Amino acid sequence: SYELTQPPSVSVSPGQTVSITCSGGKLGDKYVYWYQQKPGQSPVLVIFQDWRRPSGIPERFSGSNSGSTATLTISGTQPTDEADYFCQAWDSITVVFGGGTKLTVL
Amino acid sequence: QITLKESGPTLVKPTQTLTLTCTFSGFSLSTGGVGVAWIRQPPGKALEWLALIFGDDDKRYSPSLKSSLTITKDTSRNQVVLTMTNVDPVDTATYYCAHSTKKGSCSGYACYYFDFWGQGTLVTVSS
Numbered sequence: 001s002y003e004l005t006q007p008p009s010v011s012v013s014p015g016q017t018v019s020i021t022c023s024g025g026k027l028g029d030k031y032v033y034w035y036q037q038k039p040g041q042s043p044v045l046v047i048f049q050d051w052r053r054p055s056g057i058p059e060r061f062s063g064s065n066s067g068s069t070a071t072l073t074i075s076g077t078q079p080t081d082e083a084d085y086f087c088q089a090w091d092s093i094t095v096v097f098g099g100g101t102k103l104t105v106l
Numbered sequence: 107q108i109t110l111k112e113s114g115p116t117l118v119k120p121t122q123t124l125t126l127t128c129t130f131s132g133f134s135l136s137t138g139g140v141g142v143a144w145i146r147q148p149p150g151k152a153l154e155w156l157a158l159i160f161g162d163d164d165k166r167y168s169p170s171l172k173s174s175l176t177i178t179k180d181t182s183r184n185q186v187v188l189t190m191t192n193v194d195p196v197d198t199a200t201y202y203c204a205h206s207t208k209k210g211s212c213s214g215y216a217c218y219y220f221d222f223w224g225q226g227t228l229v230t231v232s233s
Binding site: 001030031033035037042043044045048049052054086088089090092093094095096097098099100 | 143145152153154155158166167168169170202209212215216217218219220221223224225226
């Protein structure tokens with residue numbers, strides 16, 4: 001079965017730029033989606049189709065996808081960005097989520 | 107405004123059947139290009155996709171759980187129901203339903219994502 005691999009945790013200082021990776025076989029040939037989940041809350045879509053931002057998502061969130069790695073980048077990270085981030089893709093006709101990355105803003 | 111809300115039992119015994127209902131508003135599940143998915147999350151763990159039903163009644167299931175899941179829709183009542191048979195304590199999780207859609211002229215399953223989520227409902231499987 002297809003798997004998406006994310007680092008368990010990443011940390012960043014406020015105002016800095018942080019990247020969260022998501023790896024999978026030929027992932028660059030698929031669309032990747034990113035969700036943010038804060039403690040006790042439901043996930044929120046922050047990036048769709050590799051790099052597109054839904055309305056209401058700050059411009060500091062951006063995405064890219066090439067080769068076997070997709071990347072979510074947060075520029076000028078805010079303390080409010082501290083959350084778990086999950087990548088998602090489709091493996092043919094089924095949905096796959098990554099294991100999630102806990103972002104800590106120190 | 108799209109909203110979804112999950113409902114169902116909070117406690118289920120092992121081997122029983124779990125039935126969850128997603129009641130939604132703000133969209134119709136009678137047309138193509140729209141779907142409703144069930145996604146779960148065990149405490150402290152990752153999201154796990156379970157099933158997805160589209161407005162044309164196309165249904166997709168997680169391969170690992172396919173034999174125990176059934177997803178159906180009641181368009182007139184704006185509801186999607188998920189049943190899971192023979193539950194086990196490992197099925198203890200928060201269960202979410204989510205609206206699924208795609209952008210513009212993008213075609214194929216790979217274009218679909220989850221843009222609105224319910225608040226989730228915690229289901230505990232225990233004797």
